[in-house]
Amino acid sequence: xxxxxxxxxxxxxxxxxxxxxxxxxxxxxxxxxxxxxxxxxxxxxxxxxxxxxxxxxxxxxxxxxxxxxxxxxxxxxxxxxxxxxxxxxxxxxxxxxxxxxxxxxxxxxxxxxxxxxxxxxxxxxxxxxxxxxxxxxxxxxxxxxxxxxxxxxxxxxxxxxxxxxxxxxxxxxxxxxxxxxxxxxxxxxxxxxxxxxxxxxxxxxxxxxxxxxxxxxxxxxxxxxxxxxxxxxxxxxxxxxxxxxxxxxxxxxxxxxxxxxxxxxxxxxxxxxxxxxxxxxxxxxxxxxxxxxxxxxxxxxxxxxxxxxxxxxxxxxxxxxxxxxxxxxxxxxxxxxxxxxxxxxx
Amino acid sequence: xxxxxxxxxxxxxxxxxxxxxxxxxxxxxxxxxxxxxxxxxxxxxxxxxxxxxxxxxxxxxxxxxxxxxxxxxxxxxxxxxxxxxxxxxxxxxxxxxxxxxxxxxxxxxxxxxxxxxxxxxxxxxxxxxxxxxxxxxxxxxxxxxxxxxxxxxxxxxxxxxxxxxxxxxxxxxxxxxxxxxxxxxxxxxxxxxxxxxxxxxxxxxxxxxxxxxxxxxxxxxxxxxxxxxxxxxxxxxxxxxxxxxxxxxxxxxxxxxxxxxxxxxxxxxxxxxxxxxxxxxxxxxxxxxxxxxxxxxxxxxxxxxxxxxxxxxxxxxxxxxxxxxxxxxxxxxxxxxxxxxxxxxx
Numbered sequence: 001x002x003x004x005x006x007x008x009x010x011x012x013x014x015x016x017x018x019x020x021x022x023x024x025x026x027x028x029x030x031x032x033x034x035x036x037x038x039x040x041x042x043x044x045x046x047x048x049x050x051x052x053x054x055x056x057x058x059x060x061x062x063x064x065x066x067x068x069x070x071x072x073x074x075x076x077x078x079x080x081x082x083x084x085x086x087x088x089x090x091x092x093x094x095x096x097x098x099x100x101x102x103x104x105x106x107x108x109x110x111x112x113x114x115x116x117x118x119x120x121x122x123x124x125x126x127x128x129x130x131x132x133x134x135x136x137x138x139x140x141x142x143x144x145x146x147x148x149x150x151x152x153x154x155x156x157x158x159x160x161x162x163x164x165x166x167x168x169x170x171x172x173x174x175x176x177x178x179x180x181x182x183x184x185x186x187x188x189x190x191x192x193x194x195x196x197x198x199x200x201x202x203x204x205x206x207x208x209x210x211x212x213x214x215x216x217x218x219x220x221x222x223x224x225x226x227x228x229x230x231x232x233x234x235x236x237x238x239x240x241x242x243x244x245x246x247x248x249x250x251x252x253x254x255x256x257x258x259x260x261x262x263x264x265x266x267x268x269x270x271x272x273x274x275x276x277x278x279x280x281x282x283x284x285x286x287x288x289x290x291x292x293x294x295x296x297x298x299x300x301x302x303x304x305x306x307x308x309x310x311x312x313x314x315x316x317x318x319x320x321x322x323x324x325x326x327x328x329x330x331x332x333x334x335x336x337x338x339x340x341x342x343x344x345x346x
Numbered sequence: 347x348x349x350x351x352x353x354x355x356x357x358x359x360x361x362x363x364x365x366x367x368x369x370x371x372x373x374x375x376x377x378x379x380x381x382x383x384x385x386x387x388x389x390x391x392x393x394x395x396x397x398x399x400x401x402x403x404x405x406x407x408x409x410x411x412x413x414x415x416x417x418x419x420x421x422x423x424x425x426x427x428x429x430x431x432x433x434x435x436x437x438x439x440x441x442x443x444x445x446x447x448x449x450x451x452x453x454x455x456x457x458x459x460x461x462x463x464x465x466x467x468x469x470x471x472x473x474x475x476x477x478x479x480x481x482x483x484x485x486x487x488x489x490x491x492x493x494x495x496x497x498x499x500x501x502x503x504x505x506x507x508x509x510x511x512x513x514x515x516x517x518x519x520x521x522x523x524x525x526x527x528x529x530x531x532x533x534x535x536x537x538x539x540x541x542x543x544x545x546x547x548x549x550x551x552x553x554x555x556x557x558x559x560x561x562x563x564x565x566x567x568x569x570x571x572x573x574x575x576x577x578x579x580x581x582x583x584x585x586x587x588x589x590x591x592x593x594x595x596x597x598x599x600x601x602x603x604x605x606x607x608x609x610x611x612x613x614x615x616x617x618x619x620x621x622x623x624x625x626x627x628x629x630x631x632x633x634x635x636x637x638x639x640x641x642x643x644x645x646x647x648x649x650x651x652x653x654x655x656x657x658x659x660x661x662x663x664x665x666x667x668x669x670x671x672x673x674x675x676x677x678x679x680x681x682x683x684x685x686x687x688x689x690x691x692x
Binding site for chain 1: 395396399400401402403404405406407408409411412413414415416417418419420421423424425445446447449450452456458459460462490491492493495496497498500502504505506507509511514516517577578593
């Protein structure tokens with residue numbers, strides 16, 4: 001009976017359920033996470049003043065910095081197939097949150113993990129933690145707290161980052177004439193999903209883009225003071241550029257033939273490829289704008305941040321988005337974006 | 347087929363899915379939350395520099411302050427019966443996180459909501475938001491971001507608070523001879539649950555303690571500089587005092603006859619009442635310690651923070667917890683605490 005359990009299993013932070021318990025399993029679970037994810041403690045950029053083990057974490061923020069905070073949830077069977085390897089789930093759960101910090105020009109500092117598990121499975125947990133650690137170590141970010149509960153598998157990560165006062169990259173600050181730039185190759189994650197659905201393929205660049213997306217933290221940081229607006233394209237290039245355009249009270253045109261192509265996309269019909277690149281989503285590249293007279297800075301920024309950058313369009317006074325071919329003709333994409341509750345709309 | 351959805355419904359912050367979508371339902375959902383919960387914007391203590399609507403929130407922290415961060419998850423059917431009114435779920439989801447800030451001596455600043463819903467039900471959402479708003483308004487705390495996803499009903503709230511540098515109330519700083527003090531009446535929430543299970547009673551003080559717990563933010567703030575350690579007793583008085591004792595490398599004794607009693611508890615057998623008060627849990631009162639020569643300050647602190655305070659024991663050099671009667675005899679409680687994964691222990 002669920003009711004008999006009601007309110008008796010209550011929320012608890014990572015500091016709960018320690019030696020006073022006769023049953024140590026939740027404590028073990030937390031310790032395993034902490035030991036794996038924070039193993040490379042020396043590489044943490046901003047160690048928490050008080051981390052896991054009290055009611056809340058205590059963090060210091062310098063006076064000339066602003067704090068960035070973002071929260072994302074991944075639900076089993078919704079955001080990833082239930083058979084997904086735990087390490088991939090761990091990696092991606094953190095990647096989607098760090099990508100939001102990157103899109104704001106932030107440096108990643110800490111993250112908080114709310115993990116809901118059907119049961120405390122040590123093997124699953126160790127693999128999950130190893131995937132988290134693979135990304136947290138390269139990003140220098142610390143697991144500073146969280147909560148573990150029993151229930152259907154779901155992961156919510158809240159990531160905190162820092163940005164120098166006034167330097168956050170926003171959405172609503174693009175100007176007419178600004179160039180639209182995208183990092184990497186949009187559409188790779190959608191291709192990885194299509195290949196998996198078609199022939200269970202889990203190989204190659206597109207599968208990596210889907211399961212191990214690299215948050216573009218170095219790029220976001222390099223864009224401070226140069227980009228006039230920035231967003232990550234997790235909802236799809238068109239939808240997310242649409243967010244920049246609308247927030248800036250502008251429009252935009254996308255030059256389809258300029259979209260960067262990967263070798264693995266060569267077998268696709270061109271219209272299919274464009275649709276995948278415009279609307280596929282689940283990419284964690286950045287889309288940003290910059291004044292046209294600063295285009296020359298892109299080469300250095302790409303070199304510094306280790307990712308390719310491609311000019312793919314321009315911000316326009318005219319509202320709305322237009323996908324254009326070189327001959328001036330238009331292309332109407334199959335699907336513009338995504339909604340989590342498609343059946344309940346008005 | 348779940349697989350066909352895999353990776354296609356992807357995490358998105360509150361800034362996603364706006365005008366570019368033909369289907370506006372997720373946007374509506376977010377706007378409804380934001381409008382209800384942040385309606386009393388003038389009363390927000392620390393308005394976000396950038397709130398809902400971008401990849402991450404941007405917050406300013408003063409130089410002489412430290413940031414407190416805590417995350418808690420409530421899962422339907424685990425932490426609350428599935429038939430619980432949405433407004434109660436909203437209220438309690440925020441209360442458990444704010445209680446952690448209170449236990450650290452913090453002032454509540456902002457919260458981030460990760461809401462997983464089976465479907466976008468506007469009526470449910472409006473009630474949920476009204477419950478959230480009831481507490482966020484009295485606490486002066488701002489909903490500064492979040493995520494909405496589809497899946498089994500689950501609420502994760504990450505709350506951020508502020509504390510003057512070096513003044514956070516910790517667990518590991520109690521000293522031998524310090525008095526143990528508890529706020530309010532521990533055991534009320536467990537009594538509320540027992541009454542509900544027995545006769546579906548949803549009336550009175552105990553039901554309110556269970557469904558609308560008041561985070562003791564004013565008390566936590568008033569205890570800065572006075573309390574030598576502090577914790578909230580969401581896991582039960584005994585388990586949580588155990589956390590203080592262990593973290594402080596001390597022990598503690600509890601004087602059972604000193605436990606504050608409520609009128610609604612008068613029908614209980616004394617041993618049943620003690621068990622309820624020691625181990626019931628789901629109370630969001632504070633348990634703290636202070637040097638014995640500062641006991642005189644308790645009256646003013648209680649008056650200032652609007653909650654009763656009762657000395658119920660003492661920190662001891664001897665490790666472990668002892669429940670004592672006035673005649674010196676001991677009492678062995680039925681259940682010490684709680685574990686979310688009781689079947690997987692070693």
